Amino acid sequence: MHNSETFLSASHIVKRYAEHTALDDVSIEVQRGKIFGLLGPNGAGKTTLIRILNRITAPDSGHVVFDGHDFAPEDVARIGYLPEERGLYKKMKVGEQAVYLARLKGLSTQEAKQRLHQWFERFDIMPWWDKKLEELSKGMQQKVQFVITVLHEPSLLIFDEPFSGFDPVNAELLKREILALKEKGHTVIFSTHNMASVEDICDEMALIHRSKVALSGNVAEVKKRFRTGKYELVCVGDEQLVDTENYKVLSHVATDGVQRYLLHKAEGLTNSELVALLAQKAEIRHFSEQLPSMHEIFLKTVQSHEE
């Protein structure tokens, strides 16, 4: 089904805690150079899965393959992680702690300093190098945190709720940087319960609900799977459309000789067949299929599992 290469695959992951099962036979595949959205309501098991993919905890059973080999301790140097709970050393100087964290990811002090200078210049935070973190504004702290995440140029980036807590300006900046990272060939896992951001930037997705994968696949394909069969049609002309065996008119508004319809297509009819049929009847200005938003899909899936 996918012609691109798998970068990371987790198969049949099970993780139990004393009182509950956090992950129950969860499998995901992340494609190289793509952005993978990990969705799910709070408490579904996303954070546990992310911790397993960061080697912070080990699964009770299941298997992770990282870039073609069994997941190994050294691989963490190739992962950049932006946790949902952000935090740095408040009393430590910004530059100093960035170098420290970079060294823990395997960079030399020299290399870390050099790269940090570039990033700090780029984000306009160079003057804050020798300031304590607590002296920085929230927005600046977030920039520092982002720089620390990507500094060692990891093959895999894991962002847990990246936009939460970021102000709109920084959120936009972050989005741009994430897309830029993808362009450079980095693989990104993106965990969120904000469905809109998934539509914007994710290529693939998995929806985790109640410790299981409820839905997964290519974002476009998933949306297709949840087609509602509803179409928007705008045309000019006086003739009015009525229900036929091929489509039903759900609503109709006419203003200044412009007709707006909401149609429901009969099953078994392709889009082009529908357009052809409609073109015979009216002068088409606009025709579009109403695809459900990820938000709707999310709610629908979650609800269908609740029932």
Add this chain to the structure above:
Amino acid sequence: MKNNTFIVIQREFMTRVSKKSFVILTILMPFIFAALIVVPLWLSSIKDDAQRTVVVVDRTAHYLSAFKDDKSYRFVPAAAMLPEYRSDTTEVEAVVNIEANLAQNPKAVKIYSRGEVSADLLSYVTNVLNEQVRRDKLQAYGVHGLDQIIEDVQATLEIGTVKWNDEGEESSSNTHIAIAAGFLFTFMIYMFVMSYGGMVMQSVMEEKTNRIVELMVSSVKPFQLMMGKIVGVALVGFVQLLIWGVMLAVILSLCSVAFGWDVAAMSEAQGAMMAGAQGTLPTMDTADAEMLMALLNLPFAELGIMFVLYFVGGYLLYASFFAAVGASINAQEDSSQFVMPVVLIMLFGLYAAMYSVENTDGPLAFWASMFPLTSPIVMMVRIPFDVPLWQELLSLGLLYGTALLFVWVGARIYRVGILMYGKKPSLREMLKWLRYK
């Protein structure tokens, strides 16, 4: 990734050592301690310059002559208790009222005063009267010249203590010096384990509450992080000890210049004494000389090595405990439940050490210096008194065995605890964490 522990150690060490407060406190600490000992002594030695008046009302007229004026008190005879002694304008500090012959009625004396009767006045009056009563009683036996006889039979003995070593040689020892040395080391271990263990807990909690720990464990194994902290903080402790050692050496050498002590000559004199010759030192009287010699005779190498071994073992044990506690709790206030029992155990150790001094080979001393939670504290007071080697080895073996167990258990709790937020875990939950994969 292997040198990550080293990077963590480096940071833990550098952030502490480079703090101004560390530098200042390290330099000031010996002075503060010296001040804590010296200042109260000094304060108590200061007497009021003013000579106070004490009125002696002696109805027997027998004891009055025994009271001699000194720098602090002037004793004034009076015939009766006057009301003016009670007034608040009086110059009179106290009134000693003797109503009858004390040899027959020991309770016939009282001291009246507007304020609390000062301790030295009370003891002076007691001594004077006791002595007089004793003489009177002796007199009553009617033996001629008894006074001289009593005087004659009273002897002041000075008992020197000499220790035989394995080679059968003699060396002068001084029990007080040995006790003091033992206490110094005991107290240092107690202080260090408490304060540096606490520092480890603080550092763990800081990372947890700052929420940086999740980022940390995505690059460093929790065990590396914990050990990095424990080792880093321990190194800070060693640096502090080293600085104090250097300061002590400098101060001692300054003293020796200032007071003309000659340590080299001392050891020669000691050698001479060993050979049986009565070594007399030109600049010092023999009591001082003996004291210094006893000091030099302490098993310094043994004390030093044992101090380091017990320090490391005890610290490792308690620091891993503190690390586990710091990882499990979410707020400073929650720590007391776990820390209290441990502080009590350590306090018990300190008291056990104090009582062990009286009988360094007794059962309390023995068992408390075997029990790993108290042995680092108690054993240090015993070492100046020559502990059998097998006891030292057994105690160290138990201590290090337990310390490693604590490190293992601590690491397992730490690993889970640092990522657990929310309510304070119960001990049962923490035991469950041990089994997590």
